Amino acid sequence: MLAPLRYGAFRYLAAGRLVNMLGNGVAPIALAFAVLDMTGSIGDLGLVVGARSVMTVLFVLFGGVVADRIPRRLVLVGSNVLSALTQAAVAALVLTGTATIPLLLALGAANGIVSALSQPASAAATPQTVPPELIQPANALIRLGINAGMIGGAAFGGLLVAAVGPGWGLAIDALTFAIAAVAFTGVRVTASPAKRTRTSIVADLREGWTEFTARSWVWVVVLGFMVLNAALAGGVNVLGPAVADETIGRSAWGMVLAAQTAGMVVGGLIALRIRVRRLLLLGVACMFAESFLLLGLALAPNIVVLLSAGVAVGIAVEQFAVAWDTSIAQQIPADRLARVYSYDMLGSWVAIPLGQIAVGPVAAAIGTRDTLLILATLVVLAVLGMLASRDVRRLRTVVPGQAADAMQTEPADGGPSDSPTTKPTEPAARA
Numbered sequence: 001m002l003a004p005l006r007y008g009a010f011r012y013l014a015a016g017r018l019v020n021m022l023g024n025g026v027a028p029i030a031l032a033f034a035v036l037d038m039t040g041s042i043g044d045l046g047l048v049v050g051a052r053s054v055m056t057v058l059f060v061l062f063g064g065v066v067a068d069r070i071p072r073r074l075v076l077v078g079s080n081v082l083s084a085l086t087q088a089a090v091a092a093l094v095l096t097g098t099a100t101i102p103l104l105l106a107l108g109a110a111n112g113i114v115s116a117l118s119q120p121a122s123a124a125a126t127p128q129t130v131p132p133e134l135i136q137p138a139n140a141l142i143r144l145g146i147n148a149g150m151i152g153g154a155a156f157g158g159l160l161v162a163a164v165g166p167g168w169g170l171a172i173d174a175l176t177f178a179i180a181a182v183a184f185t186g187v188r189v190t191a192s193p194a195k196r197t198r199t200s201i202v203a204d205l206r207e208g209w210t211e212f213t214a215r216s217w218v219w220v221v222v223l224g225f226m227v228l229n230a231a232l233a234g235g236v237n238v239l240g241p242a243v244a245d246e247t248i249g250r251s252a253w254g255m256v257l258a259a260q261t262a263g264m265v266v267g268g269l270i271a272l273r274i275r276v277r278r279l280l281l282l283g284v285a286c287m288f289a290e291s292f293l294l295l296g297l298a299l300a301p302n303i304v305v306l307l308s309a310g311v312a313v314g315i316a317v318e319q320f321a322v323a324w325d326t327s328i329a330q331q332i333p334a335d336r337l338a339r340v341y342s343y344d345m346l347g348s349w350v351a352i353p354l355g356q357i358a359v360g361p362v363a364a365a366i367g368t369r370d371t372l373l374i375l376a377t378l379v380v381l382a383v384l385g386m387l388a389s390r391d392v393r394r395l396r397t398v399v400p401g402q403a404a405d406a407m408q409t410e411p412a413d414g415g416p417s418d419s420p421t422t423k424p425t426e427p428a429a430r431a
Contacts, residue, residue: 003130004138009187010129016076016183017122018145023176025153025261026160027087029254030169032241033161034094035104043360044101046238050353051105053233055112057349060119064342065204067121068335076125076184079118084177086111091174095167119345124338125187127329136279136397139325140271143318147264154261158254208339211332217280217391218340221324222347224386228290230351231375231382234359235294239368247301259307260293263314270315271322279397283323287383289316291376298372327397 004010028049035045067075090107093099130138157169199207212218244253276282292309332340363371386392 002137002141004134004141007129010126010138012183012186013125013129014142014145016080016180016187017142018149019176019180019183020080021146021149022153023087023173025150025155025257026157026169027153027173028237029154029157029241029250029257030161030166030173031090032166032237033250034099034166034170035101036241036245037166038099039101041360042238042242042363045241046234046356046358046360048101048104048108049233049237050356052108052112052115053349053353053356055109056116056119057346057353059113059116060345060349061205061208061339061342062201063117064120064208064339064345065201066117067124067338067342068204068208072121072125072128072338073184073187075117075121076187077181079114079121080177080181080184082114083111083118084174084181086114087170087174087177091167091170094165094170120338120342123325123341123345124334126325127334127337129187132330135329136322136326137272139322139329140268143271143321144265144268147261147268147314147318150261151258151265154254155258156254158251158258161254162249162251204339208336208343211336211340212343215331215391217389217395218328218344219347220389220392221280221284221386222344224284224382225348226351227382227385228287228379229348230355231294231378232290232355233352234355235297235372235375238356238359239363239372240293240297243297243301243368243372248303248306252303252306255303256293256306256310258310260310260314260317263311263316264318265314266311267315267318268322271318274319277396278394279323280327280395281387281393283320284383284386284392286316286319287386288380289313290383291379294372294376294379298369298376323397327395330397 005014031048032045035041035048038044063075086107090099090104090111093103093107126138126142127135156172160169160172241250241253244250244256248256274282289312293306293313296305296309328340328344329337359371359375
């Protein structure tokens with residue numbers, strides 16, 4: 001289970017992502033309560049978090065092209081340096097009392113662009129740091145580190161915001177970006193051999209789109225998460241803090257988010273040990289649990305219910321995350337992986353700004369409780385839609401410890417994606 005840690009590049013990658021998530025566990029809580037302290041408006045909060053999401057969605061395809069063209073280590077280092085600068089600016093504004101909604105919108109948009117450059121490179125990096133048969137445990141270990149950072153960040157963020165205000169939480173997030181940039185400098189791998197002459201960005205995007213659409217299980221899951229993520233972004237990220245402010249309090253809300261991440265750690269340990277062929281089917285089915293926290297906020301917003309829901313959601317999410325990353329890494333050629341991830345991210349995230357921005361007016365019109373119940377229903381319907389796909393139910397993955405060439409996808413749509421696993425060109429080192 002710990003075999004991926006033998007590879008130096010993997011260790012640097014895991015360390016950098018852990019530090020990233022430590023700060024990012026603090027940031028959503030700090031930003032949410034910074035805006036609520038300024039204006040008290042759920043609508044303003046939706047606009048601020050939505051601005052970042054919009055720019056991430058708009059630029060993520062470009063980020064995928066960049067990550068497949070130049071060393072991903074350089075992309076990760078540069079994007080983390082820029083993120084440190086933008087978050088430091090937000091923290092300075094909040095701490096000095098000079099923050100305004102337009103300034104936060106502008107800085108959030110800048111941070112979203114930087115995130116769009118970083119995300120595909122980060123997602124595509126793991127398969128380059130370990131041999132093919134270690135991709136599943138490597139993904140599980142990465143997720144364990146990320147979630148350990150999120151636990152500390154979320155718990156510390158809630159306490160910090162309650163004790164000294166949200167500005168310091170944002171400052172800590174900026175510092176962690178800088179530390180992560182240093183860690184990512186240690187991720188070094190052999191460059192993939194050039195397979196073709198340099199093409200245009202449009203041609204690169206077209207090639208990525210061909211890979212993305214060739215596998216029906218990929219785009220079906222992405223469509224499902226388009227709905228699911230929009231519901232969760234509006235319900236948990238926007239309505240969640242507002243409900244917490246009126247019921248369990250800010251510190252307790254931080255503990256709920258920390259409990260969810262604790263569930264992810266437990267889920268990561270489970271994912272390390274799972275040995276099933278139809279890993280994606282298991283992961284998608286677990287997503288029914290995503291409705292639990294929304295239902296808790298709507299029907300019983302007390303600390304016991306919300307903590308329990310958070311743990312259950314965390315365990316379930318981790319099964320899907322490892323299943324998805326493993327399936328993608330085993331099925332997609334390494335030199336196109338970042339672009340496929342960028343289309344995945346675009347589709348999964350495109351509706352998030354809509355969910356974040358629209359949830360405030362909808363809640364004002366029909367009530368917060370009814371809005372949360374509708375969002376929980378959308379989550380359930382999205383999961384049912386994904387499970388309706390034969391290819392999602394029948395996709396097979398390589399079980400750790402078995403030969404990579406043993407893995408085949410059962411014939412489904414007959415696309416070129418149903419070929420044997422493509423092995424990474426870089427066996428040991430990446431960020």
